[in-house]
Amino acid sequence: MGKEIVVDPVTRLEGHNVLKVKLGDDGTVQDVQFSITTTRFFEKFLEGRYCEHIPRITPRICGICPIPHHLTPTKAVEDAWGVQIPPAAYKLRQLLQNAKQYSSHALHFYALAAPDFLLGPMADPALRNVVHVINKMPDVGAMALKMMDFGQKLCQAIGGKSVHPIVAIPGGMKKPLDEDVRDLFLKQIEDQVEWTKKTVDIGLKVVEDYWDVVANVGVVPTYYVGMTKNGIHDIYDGDIRIVSPNGEKFDYPPQKYLDALGEHIPEHSYATHMYYKPAGYPEGIYRANTLAMINCADKMATPLADEALQAMRAKVGNISHHTFAYHWARLIELVESIEVIATLLQDDDVVNPDCKTLDVQPREGNGVGITEAPRGLLLYNIWSDAEGICKKANLLVATNHNIAGIEKTLMHVAKQVFEDKALDGLKLPDPWIK
Amino acid sequence: MAVKVAFLQNSDCWGCHQSLLNLHLGLLNVLPALEIVYWPAVVDFKYDSLKAREDGEILVGFVEGSLRTKHDIAQTKLLRQKCALIVAFGSCSCYGNVHGLANQWSKDNLIKRKFSEVESIADGSGGEPTINTPGFADKIVPVDEIIKVDAYMSGCPPKPEAIASAIVFLLGQKPFPMNDLAFCNDCSIKDNCLLDKAKLCFGPITSIGCSLKCTSNNKPCVGCFGPAKTVDSRAEKLNNMVNNLDILSSGDKKNLYEFLPLFLNVPLMAGFDLAGDILKQVKKRGTLETHLANLPPTTEEIAGKIMGYLRDHRDFTEISNVCDTCPRIIGSKSTMTRVKRDYEGLPNMEDCFIEQGYLCMGPITKAGCGGMCIKVNSPCTGCYGQTEWGVNQAERFADTVLKGFNVSLSKDELLNQVKDHLGTFEKFTLAANRNFKGGE
Numbered sequence: 001m002g003k004e005i006v007v008d009p010v011t012r013l014e015g016h017n018v019l020k021v022k023l024g025d026d027g028t029v030q031d032v033q034f035s036i037t038t039t040r041f042f043e044k045f046l047e048g049r050y051c052e053h054i055p056r057i058t059p060r061i062c063g064i065c066p067i068p069h070h071l072t073p074t075k076a077v078e079d080a081w082g083v084q085i086p087p088a089a090y091k092l093r094q095l096l097q098n099a100k101q102y103s104s105h106a107l108h109f110y111a112l113a114a115p116d117f118l119l120g121p122m123a124d125p126a127l128r129n130v131v132h133v134i135n136k137m138p139d140v141g142a143m144a145l146k147m148m149d150f151g152q153k154l155c156q157a158i159g160g161k162s163v164h165p166i167v168a169i170p171g172g173m174k175k176p177l178d179e180d181v182r183d184l185f186l187k188q189i190e191d192q193v194e195w196t197k198k199t200v201d202i203g204l205k206v207v208e209d210y211w212d213v214v215a216n217v218g219v220v221p222t223y224y225v226g227m228t229k230n231g232i233h234d235i236y237d238g239d240i241r242i243v244s245p246n247g248e249k250f251d252y253p254p255q256k257y258l259d260a261l262g263e264h265i266p267e268h269s270y271a272t273h274m275y276y277k278p279a280g281y282p283e284g285i286y287r288a289n290t291l292a293m294i295n296c297a298d299k300m301a302t303p304l305a306d307e308a309l310q311a312m313r314a315k316v317g318n319i320s321h322h323t324f325a326y327h328w329a330r331l332i333e334l335v336e337s338i339e340v341i342a343t344l345l346q347d348d349d350v351v352n353p354d355c356k357t358l359d360v361q362p363r364e365g366n367g368v369g370i371t372e373a374p375r376g377l378l379l380y381n382i383w384s385d386a387e388g389i390c391k392k393a394n395l396l397v398a399t400n401h402n403i404a405g406i407e408k409t410l411m412h413v414a415k416q417v418f419e420d421k422a423l424d425g426l427k428l429p430d431p432w433i434k
Numbered sequence: 435m436a437v438k439v440a441f442l443q444n445s446d447c448w449g450c451h452q453s454l455l456n457l458h459l460g461l462l463n464v465l466p467a468l469e470i471v472y473w474p475a476v477v478d479f480k481y482d483s484l485k486a487r488e489d490g491e492i493l494v495g496f497v498e499g500s501l502r503t504k505h506d507i508a509q510t511k512l513l514r515q516k517c518a519l520i521v522a523f524g525s526c527s528c529y530g531n532v533h534g535l536a537n538q539w540s541k542d543n544l545i546k547r548k549f550s551e552v553e554s555i556a557d558g559s560g561g562e563p564t565i566n567t568p569g570f571a572d573k574i575v576p577v578d579e580i581i582k583v584d585a586y587m588s589g590c591p592p593k594p595e596a597i598a599s600a601i602v603f604l605l606g607q608k609p610f611p612m613n614d615l616a617f618c619n620d621c622s623i624k625d626n627c628l629l630d631k632a633k634l635c636f637g638p639i640t641s642i643g644c645s646l647k648c649t650s651n652n653k654p655c656v657g658c659f660g661p662a663k664t665v666d667s668r669a670e671k672l673n674n675m676v677n678n679l680d681i682l683s684s685g686d687k688k689n690l691y692e693f694l695p696l697f698l699n700v701p702l703m704a705g706f707d708l709a710g711d712i713l714k715q716v717k718k719r720g721t722l723e724t725h726l727a728n729l730p731p732t733t734e735e736i737a738g739k740i741m742g743y744l745r746d747h748r749d750f751t752e753i754s755n756v757c758d759t760c761p762r763i764i765g766s767k768s769t770m771t772r773v774k775r776d777y778e779g780l781p782n783m784e785d786c787f788i789e790q791g792y793l794c795m796g797p798i799t800k801a802g803c804g805g806m807c808i809k810v811n812s813p814c815t816g817c818y819g820q821t822e823w824g825v826n827q828a829e830r831f832a833d834t835v836l837k838g839f840n841v842s843l844s845k846d847e848l849l850n851q852v853k854d855h856l857g858t859f860e861k862f863t864l865a866a867n868r869n870f871k872g873g874e
Contacts, residue, residue, distance in 0.1 A: 008481050011474045014448050020566060035566040038445040038503050041544040043552060045535040049857040052777045056815055057532045057861065063449020063591065107455070111476065125478035131465055142459065149458035160810030162456060163449040163591045164817075167810040170777045174811040262556035265549050268565040272555075281557050360777045381553070388775065389853060394553050 002030060009037075012112045012129070014064050014375070015271075015399060021414050029414045034407040036271035046393040051077045051362065051384045052170050054393070058380075059164040061397060064107070066164045067100035067155060068373035068398070071236070074168040076380040079255070080367025081170060081388070083360050088352035089172030094236045095344040096158045096165070097371060101235055101337040102192075103151025103162075104374035105290075105330050109199065110144035113327055117206045120431035136433045140202070143195050150185075150192050154341070157181050172356035179351045189342045196338045200308065203331045209429035210324065217422065218323035220412045221245035222405050223276045223286035225261070226296030227372040233297035233305075233336065235372040240379075241296040242276050242286065247319040249296070254368040257379055261396060264404070273404035274396065287405030288376030288398065290329035295319050302343075305336035323409050362388025373398040438492045439601075440472035440484065441523075442513050444506035445533065446499025450524035451475050453591035457598055464598055472513075481509070487516050494601075496523040497577050500533040500865070505568035507580055514581040521600070522576070522583045525590040529819050530574045530865020535856060537573045537864055537872040545570070573873065574865040589802060590817035590862060596802065613641040617655050618666035622646055628654050629671045634686045636693055638669035639733040654686075657693045661733050669732045676739045690740055755821050756796035756814045760805045762786045769840040773851035776813070787813040789840040793858060797834045798827060817862050824868070827859040828852070 007019040016037045022030040042061060046054055055074045059066030071093055078085065111130040118137070119128050134141030152162040158177055159165025167174050207214055222245060229238035240252040240260055252260040262277035262284070276284035286292070300306040309332050316325055344350055364386040370379045376398035383392040416422040441451065451473075457464065470477055471492055472484045495517035501507050514520055525531045536544055550560040577583055587600055617637035618624055628635040628649070635654035641662040648655050679690070729737070757764065766785035774791035781787055787794035787808075794813030796805075802818050820827060832845045841848070852858055864870060 009474045011478045011480070012476065014475070016443065016445070016474075018566060033566055037505060037566075037568055039548060040445050040500070040502055040533045041536045041548055044539055044544045044547040045532070048538075048854055049535075050775065050854050052775060053815075053854070053857055053861075056812075057535075057857075060447045060449070060532050060590065063447040063452045066447070066449065111455075129470075129477040131470065131477070134462070134465070142462075145458040145461065148455070152456050152458070156806075158810075160812060161806050163452050166807045166812040169812075174780070175783075258554060258556075261554055263552060263554040264557050265555060265559040265561065265563065267563050268567065269563055270567060272549075277556055356780045358779050362777075387853065388777070396554060 010034075012115070014062065019410065021410075021418075023418055027418055029411065029418055032407060032411040032414050033268045034403065034410055035269045036403060039270040043393055043395055046382075046390050049390050051080070051382060051388045051390050054380075054382065054390060055168055056166060058395075061395075062373075062375075062399075063163050064104055065100060065373045065375060065378075065398065067096055067159060068371045068378045070159070070165045070168055071097060072369045072371045072373075072378045073380045073382060074170060075369030075371070076367045076382040077170045077369075077384065077388075078367065079369055080365040080382055080384045081360065081362050082365070083170050083357060085172040085357055086352075086354050088176065088349040088355040090237075091344055091347055091349045092158060092173050092176060092355055093168065095177075095341065095350055096155060096167075097236045098337045098340045098344070099151050099154035099158065101151075101333065101374055102341060103148045103155065105334040105337065106144060106147040106151065106199070108374070109203065109327065109330060109334070110140075110148075114206075117210060118432045120428060122428075123431065123433075133433065143198065147192065147195050147199070150188055154185055157185070169356065171358070171360040174356065176353055176355050177350050182345060182351055186345050189338075189345065192338055193342065196335055200331050200335060203327060207325075207328055212427040214322055214324040214328075216426070217416060218409050218413045219321050220323060220409045221321045222408060223279065223284055224292035224295045225274070225276070225286045225288050225377050225401055226293040227370060227377055228296055228298070231298035233293060233300045233333075235293075235333075235337075237371070240370060240377065243292070243295045243319065244276075244279075245319075245321070254370040254379065257368060257370075257381070257396070261379075263396070266404075269403065271400050271403040273407075274401045275404060282404070282408075285404040285408050286401070287409075288401035289326060290333055291320060291322075291326045292376065293372060294329040294332060300332065300336050302336050302339035304339055305332055308332045308335055323413075362386065375399045376401045436467055436469040437494075438469045438471050440492050440495045440513060440517065441470070441475070442472065442495060442497050442499075442509060443474060444497065444499030444510065444526070445502035446524075446526050448475060448498075449591040450496075450498045450526075450597075453594050454597050456594045460594070460598060464601055468601070484509075484512065484516065489515050490518050492517045494519045494521060496521050497527045497583075498523045500526040500530050500574050501571055501577065501580065502533060502574060503568040503570055507571060508568075510577060510581055519584045520577075520581065521585045521587055522578060523587055523597075524592055525588050525817055525819060525862050527577045528586050528588045528866075529576055529863040531590060531817075531862050534574045534863065534865025535861065537870065538856065538874065540873045541570055541572050543874070576866045588800060588817075588819045593803065613643050613659075614663045615642045616640060616662040616664065616666040616669075617642055617644070617659070618668055620646060621649050621655075623649050623652065627668065628652075629668055629675070632675070634672075634675060634682060634690070636672070638666040638672050639730070639736060661729050663730065665730050665732045669736070673732055673736050673739075676736055676743070679740070679743045690743070693740065754801055756799045756801055756803065756805060756808075756818070757786075759801050759803075760786075760796055760808055762808065764789070764839060766790075766840065769842050770835075770848075771842055773843075773848060781811060783811060786839060788835050793852065795831070795859070797838070798822070798831050798859075815861055816859075819863055819866075823866070827863075827867075828855050831859055 003023045005021040010017040018035045020033045024030045055070045059069045061069045115128045155162040159167050224243040227238045228241045242250045262275050264273040264281045275281045300309050366383045368381045378398045379396040381394040495513040522528045545562045617640040620642045636657040637655040640657045641659040644659050764786045766789050768785045768789040770791045781790045792813050795816035796814040799816045800818040832848050
């Protein structure tokens with residue numbers, strides 16, 4: 001009889017997943033199923049809603065990244081109605097999106113990922129969590145909390161609420177940032193930049209400590225999906241970019257997404273499997289999220305982040321298939337987000353009250369909006385009738401882009417673990433927290 | 435001694451948990467009191483470990499999310515069995531949230547759109563995934579339709595302060611500073627005392643130690659540092675003032691509502707609904723069951739008088755909807771002459787949204803949020819849930835605004851101009867509407 005290994009639920013991530021690994025009598029991996037066990041049918045119940053209400057409903061798709069789920073459908077409705085927004089609104093949205101990126105990446109690194117590395121993968125599961133990290137490394141814990149706090153408070157100041165924001169509306173933003181509030185955030189920038197650098201140092205030390213793991217476990221060539229603006233890393237606006245396993249790049253404007261992105265309905269998961277359509281399924285399975293974004297970008301948008309990107313590429317190559325390098329890529333994006341925040345906070349457009357186009361008119365049409373959420377490409381396609389009521393909606397959400405890629409990676413790692421016994425000879429460092 | 439708590443995630447967005455995490459440094463005060471025995475988002479305990487616990491072993495279980503799948507239902511029932519108290523945590527759990535809008539369609543129709551019809555399905559695959567998946571409930575219902583719920587904390591999400599306050603309250607912790615001296619000792623305007631100007635200031639019975647922000651801005655102390663071990667000599671003046679609360683200005687009355695929860699560290703009544711809520715105890719039974727430890731006699735007298743006042747006074751029940759906490763002017767220069775859509779123009783920041791023509795759910799929505807949406811110039815959409823149940827919400831909205839607001843439309847005109855009634859009036863609560871059939 002073979003054996004089935006079940007991880008239920010997969011913990012320390014967003015969402016609801018069960019992992020099953022089936023082994024044959026001879027110990028070979030027969031199957032790996034990564035099952036997402038819920039979905040809520042936003043694709044249906046947005047029908048009949050006022051299009052301008054959609055951005056006030058869809059943030060509930062994700063409480064960690066509600067900002068992109070607020071801004072992206074707003075962009076889709078603007079595309080459907082042919083609405084332009086003032087430059088001040090564009091910058092304010094960029095600032096909001098980057099504030100979210102900053103807090104989410106800090107949260108991901110410290111609360112979701114770091115416990116594995118700081119305590120080591122063999123640590124007691126009861127202790128392998130952020131609460132224990134905070135208890136054992138109070139200075140690092142306090143720094144991490146202050147970084148997340150900064151990002152979340154900035155989201156709240158602009159968005160009205162950090163979880164489930166409300167400020168964006170087809171045509172722009174309902175209100176700019178208050179000047180005195182802006183000044184309060186500007187005062188904190190120096191500290192935040194400093195803490196970001198410290199975080200990068202911790203991250204690089206982890207990479208160095210775990211180099212044997214990074215270089216050898218879960219190195220899986222796949223396609224990648226992300227967004228760039230004229231080839232440059234951007235998380236608010238741009239085109240869809242696909243990178244092939246050997247580094248070829250293909251760009252698609254958002255409205256052409258159906259040429260690039262295909263969905264396969266698996267039998268064992270409510271989250272669908274995404275793939276690059278010209279390559280077919282399963283060959284075209286791609287991965288999303290930070291490493292994908294880094295693979296897509298010709299360069300980063302800001303100097304420190306670009307320097308960090310070049311350093312990473314010197315070590316892992318121009319296209320990295322190293323799953324454990326996702327954390328590294330995340331830190332590069334973290335650096336970019338604080339640099340963008342620092343620049344935009346000094347831009348008077350973010351306090352400019354001229355941030356809403358006043359004569360917005362609905363029209364019949366089909367609009368597409370994309371942004372890059374902290375967990376990957378986010379796409380809304382909204383069909384509006386002449387009165388601006390939603391006839392139909394298609395949503396390709398961030399984590400969903402990654403599910404097939406995660407399963408493919410898990411299959412690779414399962415074979416490494418159970419067939420090649422690859423973990424046995426791995427060099428693991430002494431845990432920082434014992 | 436840490437107590438056992440569990441956080442359950444049904445079909446949800448994680449936002450209530452993000453809101454709890456938004457306490458950030460404040461977490462450092464809350465966490466040591468908790469032994470987290472289940473919280474998939476943050477700690478590594480598996481479902482089997484929850485099953486293996488003894489019945490009633492966990493003190494409080496927080497249920498987040500909607501009951502969309504059969505697994506959601508099963509794990510919620512399991513948690514009920516394992517916990518002494520269950521808190522319906524957030525508007526999904528309380529009312530189904532926006533996911534309840536799916537009740538307009540049959541399960542088959544939902545599945546067809548998502549798994550067969552979507553435009554990006556490109557390889558001929560399709561149909562409901564049935565391997566290693568739990569299956570869907572026919573429709574979404576609130577959590578209290580399937581288990582007994584001890585407390586409700588609504589909001590999408592509930593505010594971090596409300597969550598912390600609820601946790602602290604439920605766990606019986608009272609981390610008052612309880613400094614020896616009263617606020618008055620540090621007060622920056624004691625020579626210009628607000629009590630002398632007949633302003634209700636709780637400085638004489640409140641602990642020192644805060645940043646003195648209120649009085650520095652010429653505003654009275656609202657007691658947020660909790661009771662002091664001794665009272666200042668001005669306490670007598672305060673004690674006399676609370677003998678006759680009827681003459682207070684409405685601003686001072688609002689301070690009363692703020693004072694009690696902050697001072698005694700109990701949850702804000704509008705944001706947290708619990709039989710154990712101190713104000714609810716007073717209202718229902720006229721006595722206080724929560725133990726107030728070692729308060730100075732004058733402090734106890736003052737707190738007692740205020741509670742007595744709130745118990746008997748109609749304002750206590752009337753501060754209940756979002757308008758009560760909204761700074762905008764009702765009875766403004768503006769009048770609603772037609773229903774405007776949210777994308778039209780830009781409302782001014784002073785006048786009531788409704789009077790400017792925009793639909794705002796404030797008048798029929800439970801208070802507790804502090805009007806966060808309103809502060810960024812966006813109307814309330816009702817995420818804290820309704821103030822009254824079992825009635826037609828669209829009609830109740832129309833009746834309410836025609837009575838109390840500048841609206842020059844008939845009820846029919848108003849309601850006919852709204853094209854999406856369910857998405858407008860019951861966006862967060864359709865699943866809790868027992869009269870709604872749906873399911874086409």
